[in-house]
Amino acid sequence: MGLNEKPLSTLHEKSSYNLDDFSVPTGREEKWRFTPLSRLKGLHDGTAEVTGQVVTQAYTPAGVSAEWVGRDDARVGQAYAPTDRVSAQAYNAFEKALVVTVPKEAVPAEPIQIELRGGGTAGVAYGHIVVKVEPMAEAVVVLDHQGSAVYADNVEFVVGDGATLKVVSLQDWADDAVHVSQHHAQLAKDATFRSFVVTLGGDLVRLSPSVSYTGQGGDADLSGVYFVDAGQHLEHRLLVDHSTPNCKSHVDYRGALQGEDAHAVWIGDVIIRVEAEGTDTYELNRNLILTDGARADSVPNLEILTGEVAGAGHASTSGRLDDEHLFYLQARGIPADQARRLVIRGFLGQLVDKISVPELRERVLAKIEAELEK
Amino acid sequence: MSTLEIRELQVSVADKEILKGVNLTVRAGETHAIMGPNGSGKSTLAYAIAGHPKYTITGGQVLLDGVDLLELSVDERARAGLFLAMQYPVEVPGVSVSNFLRSAVTAVRGEAPKLREFSKDLKNGMDALAIDPAFATRNVNEGFSGGEKKRHEILQLELLKPKIAVLDETDSGLDVDALRVVSEGVNRFRASGETGVLLITHYTRILRYVKPDFVHVFSAGKIVEEGGPELADKLEAEGYEAYTKASA
Numbered sequence: 001m002g003l004n005e006k007p008l009s010t011l012h013e014k015s016s017y018n019l020d021d022f023s024v025p026t027g028r029e030e031k032w033r034f035t036p037l038s039r040l041k042g043l044h045d046g047t048a049e050v051t052g053q054v055v056t057q058a059y060t061p062a063g064v065s066a067e068w069v070g071r072d073d074a075r076v077g078q079a080y081a082p083t084d085r086v087s088a089q090a091y092n093a094f095e096k097a098l099v100v101t102v103p104k105e106a107v108p109a110e111p112i113q114i115e116l117r118g119g120g121t122a123g124v125a126y127g128h129i130v131v132k133v134e135p136m137a138e139a140v141v142v143l144d145h146q147g148s149a150v151y152a153d154n155v156e157f158v159v160g161d162g163a164t165l166k167v168v169s170l171q172d173w174a175d176d177a178v179h180v181s182q183h184h185a186q187l188a189k190d191a192t193f194r195s196f197v198v199t200l201g202g203d204l205v206r207l208s209p210s211v212s213y214t215g216q217g218g219d220a221d222l223s224g225v226y227f228v229d230a231g232q233h234l235e236h237r238l239l240v241d242h243s244t245p246n247c248k249s250h251v252d253y254r255g256a257l258q259g260e261d262a263h264a265v266w267i268g269d270v271i272i273r274v275e276a277e278g279t280d281t282y283e284l285n286r287n288l289i290l291t292d293g294a295r296a297d298s299v300p301n302l303e304i305l306t307g308e309v310a311g312a313g314h315a316s317t318s319g320r321l322d323d324e325h326l327f328y329l330q331a332r333g334i335p336a337d338q339a340r341r342l343v344i345r346g347f348l349g350q351l352v353d354k355i356s357v358p359e360l361r362e363r364v365l366a367k368i369e370a371e372l373e374k
Numbered sequence: 375m376s377t378l379e380i381r382e383l384q385v386s387v388a389d390k391e392i393l394k395g396v397n398l399t400v401r402a403g404e405t406h407a408i409m410g411p412n413g414s415g416k417s418t419l420a421y422a423i424a425g426h427p428k429y430t431i432t433g434g435q436v437l438l439d440g441v442d443l444l445e446l447s448v449d450e451r452a453r454a455g456l457f458l459a460m461q462y463p464v465e466v467p468g469v470s471v472s473n474f475l476r477s478a479v480t481a482v483r484g485e486a487p488k489l490r491e492f493s494k495d496l497k498n499g500m501d502a503l504a505i506d507p508a509f510a511t512r513n514v515n516e517g518f519s520g521g522e523k524k525r526h527e528i529l530q531l532e533l534l535k536p537k538i539a540v541l542d543e544t545d546s547g548l549d550v551d552a553l554r555v556v557s558e559g560v561n562r563f564r565a566s567g568e569t570g571v572l573l574i575t576h577y578t579r580i581l582r583y584v585k586p587d588f589v590h591v592f593s594a595g596k597i598v599e600e601g602g603p604e605l606a607d608k609l610e611a612e613g614y615e616a617y618t619k620a621s622a
Contacts (some may be wrong), residue, residue, distance in 0.1 A: 100486075283408065323427055324464045331424050331460075332478035332530060335451035346468025346513070 004167045015081040019046075019092050022085040029082060034265040034297055037205045041150045041231040043086050043124055051123030052118050056098055061110035063103065064139070068096040075099050075130050077154045079186035079212075086180045086282050087208075090126040090152040097128035100141070104134040104160075111140040111168075111357060120150025121176050127153035131167075135160040135188070140357055143169040145179065146201075159191040161215065166194040168360050171204035172367060173201035189215025196251075196355050198364050199234050201372050210239040211249060213274055213276075218247040225364075227371045228294065229260025232249070237267040240284070242276035247309075249291045251283035255293035255353050256344050267302040268314060272282050277308035287318035290340075290346055341372045375402040376439050376455060376537035378570060379599035384433035385415075385422040392418045394595040399544070400538060400570040407581055407606060408574045410592030413616040416574045417461060419592075424458040425451050440537060455537030457542050459527040466514040471526070472496065472620055474514045475533060482534050498542040499529050504555055504560070522551035528559035538570045539563065558585030578610040593617040 010041045014021065024045045025032040042048030058066035069076065082088035097269075100112060114129065133139050137160065145151075159165045165185070173179060179202055185193045199205050211220045226234045240249040255264045256311040286294035300314040321343055329339035348368055355361040376538045378400040385393040386421050387414070392415045400406050422429040423436050425448040441464070443451045475496060480486045487495070500507055503525045513525050524544055531539055541560065545553055557580060564571050564584075573584060581589075589605040590597045591614075598617055601603065 067554075084595050158470075167455070312418070325466050327426055327448060328466060329469075329474070329477075330448035331452055331458055332474075332534065333449055333481035334477050335449050335481060336447065338477065338481070342469050342474070343466065346466060350468040350513075 015083045016088065016166055017077060017081050019085075022082075022088050025085055031237070033106045034285065035235060036204065039178065039233065040086070040180065041052045041121070041124060043150065043180055045091065045180065046089065048124040048150065050093055050126065052121070052125035052150055053119035054125045054127060054151050055119060055126060055340060056129075057115045057243070058100055059113040060100065061108040061112065061113070063106045063243060064099045064112055069099050070096065072098065073097065074271070075132060076128060077156075077190065078130075079158045080182070082154065082182070086152050087154055088184045090154055090180075091128065092154060093126040094128040094153070094278045097130060099130045100131065101273050101307045102133045102137045102139040105136045106134075111142050111360065113142050118145075118147030118151060118177055119185065119340045121150050121178070122150050127151065129153065130158065131156070131165065132158045133163040133165045138164040139264040140166045140360070141168070142162070142318050142360065143171075145171050146178050146297050147171055148174040150178045154182045154184070157183065157185040157186050157193065158245065159185060159193050160315070161188045161189070164188045164192040166196075166356065168196045168355060168364065169198070169205065169207075169365065170364070171202060171205050172201040172280045175203060177202040177256065178204045181208070181372035182295045183207065185209070185211045185220065186219035187211065187215070187220060190217035192221070193218075193220045195220075195222045196364070196369060197222075199224070199226040199236070199330065200310040200367060202232065202234070205232045206235040206237070208310065210241070211240045213244045213247045216244055216246045218244070220249045222249070222251045223351050223354055224253040225351055225368065226255040226264060227348075227368065228252070228255060228257040228262040228264045228353070229374070230293075231261050233263045233265070236263035238267075238268045240271070240281065242270070242272045242281065243343045245276055246278040247276065248279075249281045249283075250272040252351060254283070254286045254288075254348055255289040255296065256290055256348065257296055258290035260293035264295035264296040266296070266298045266316075269338055270302050270312070270314070272304045272306055272309055272312060277306055278310050279306075280310040280313065281312050283314045285316045286347075288344060289318060289320055290344070304312060345369070375568065376570060377401050380423070380438040381437070382434040382600045383419070383422065383436060384431070385418055385430060386430045386432050387418065389579060392595050393422065395434070396595075398497065398590065399422065399536070400572050400596065402537070402570050403567045405564060405571040405573060405584065405586045406588045406590060407586035408572065408592050409442040409576070409578070410591050411618055415595040416592050416594045417542055420458055420574055422616070423540060424448065424456065436519065438563050440503045440504050449481065452536075457531055457534055457536035457539045459531055459539065461543040461546060461603065463515045463523045463527055465516040470511055471514055472510040473602060475530065478530065479533055495533060502532075503559055505529060506595055520536055520547035521549065524548060524552065524556055525559075530557050531563055532559060536569065540572045540574070542574045543576065544573075545575055545577060553580060554583060560584050578606050581606050591617055
């Protein structure tokens with residue numbers, strides 16, 4: 001590197017709409033090394049037959065439009081270009097994209113519900129969703145995934161100047177589902193983005209939320225909870241790319257794991273580029289390992305290319321339930337299994353409290369509760 | 375009327391013997407003070423009786439109305455009527471005080487209390503201990519001051535109404551006002567005459583508010599002297615020196 005050149009990010013990802021720009025992963029690549037490729041059912045190597053179905057329906061409050069558009073619609077791929085093989089595969093294979101638009105300054109009274117229902121694991125399905133929140137508008141979007149499917153999709157969140165978008169994405173799939181998904185949020189000047197990811201179901205879920213900023217004052221908060229049971233592989237890969245000055249990001253993902261071969265992967269990449277002075281970022285991942293045989297891989301990467309940051313930090317912890325917590329509750333007569341549930345619910349529930357819409361918070365808590373009762 | 379009998383109790387921590395044969399009987403209506411220098415094993419006695427996993431029982435029995443508590447799990451001991459007010463109550467993130475207390479009361483009584491009744495009991499209990507009602511929605515012990523933690527322990531004591539209460543240095547770290555509030559709570563608890571109290575303390579100060587019937591001096595893992603309230607006065611005047619020398 002010459003003295004006049006800016007340092008380049010090593011986390012910077014290649015992005016392209018062209019499938020041929022991505023070779024078929026072998027499992028040795030950094031971004032694929034944790035994912036069991038053999039369980040992807042051909043999503044990564046082009047062998048999958050596109051005969052599967054995920055029925056997607058949008059329920060929109062007054063003033064919000066939802067339309068199905070062709071691949072050539074100008075709004076598709078505007079905010080995001082694929083950064084890995086499966087994402088590129090999905091981008092090149094979907095038939096129609098769902099475009100949801102919240103008009104300028106609109107504040108819909110109700111959340112926008114997008115239901116995705118898998119119709120089985122014979123054959124794969126691809127999807128593409130664009131949620132566009134125009135300047136100064138405020139909206140809440142729920143993505144609710146259920147059923148069986150082998151599904152890969154890209155979701156673009158385009159948040160305009162001064163707009164606010166809150167997303168809750170529930171991966172509540174059946175046990176045999178495979179889901180590989182990219183959620184990309186592009187934040188304009190003074191935009192606010194809140195993402196809350198809840199991943200409970202599925203044989204393999206690999207969800208990659210990413211954020212980019214096109215103006216100053218952007219504020220992104222990415223939270224997630226996951227509960228991994230025996231045999232499940234639940235992977236979350238976050239990338240926040242700070243390329244404009246004075247933006248914020250906060251990442252907090254928490255998971256509980258139990259059972260043989262329960263596997264959680266969390267990758268938290270944050271880039272603060274040379275031009276992104278005044279960035280304030282923190283990322284955190286915590287795993288609660290409830291039994292032997294479960295495994296959590298947690299890899300935070302913070303790449304700072306400027307000396308002028310407001311704050312930058314990360315933390316990662318994985319551990320067992322605290323004996324002292326259990327002792328305290330049991331010493332008050334609360335039976336061991338109930339004490340355990342209280343502590344786990346508390347650990348995840350603290351994060352759920354960040355969901356500002358009460359009905360959604362209750363819904364997420366109910367899902368976690370159901371998972372704990374299993 | 376309940377009786378707690380500790381017979382020849384021997385306890386180790388990490389293969390080091392801490393309690394070397396403790397004998398003590400606490401009957402309903404009685405208050406026993408266990409006093410002793412730091413490191414004498416007083417807290418070990420409290421936690422071993424409650425069943426903390428760090429402590430290994432190497433001999434002896436602890437009977438509550440004839441049932442050996444040492445055969446029971448921690449929660450079964452509590453449901454059998456044992457209560458331990460802890461010296462250092464832990465913070466439990468994400469679990470609210472009201473949720474915790476309702477779960478505990480439900481477990482100990484064997485049925486969920488009526489919501490209205492529980493709310494009233496909780497409010498009265500908090501008022502009596504001068505606990506801010508906002509604490510009900512806070513997480514258990516999280517961000518509580520030392521005094522607030524102790525008052526929260528006594529609140530639990532009053533709500534759970536055990537047969538035998540073991541209070542482990544409940545007085546430590548309290549200013550005089552907090553000590554009085556906490557002591558009044560203990561006195562309300564024992565006023566019925568149907569409960570026994572084992573009060574573990576380093577200092578005689580709390581004994582001015584909670585009068586003991588019996589005083590036991592603990593040193594090097596054993597009870598080395600026993601007497602009435604006058605023994606506390608002697609300790610106040612002379613300290614533990616005589617006992618620590620004797621055991622050295």
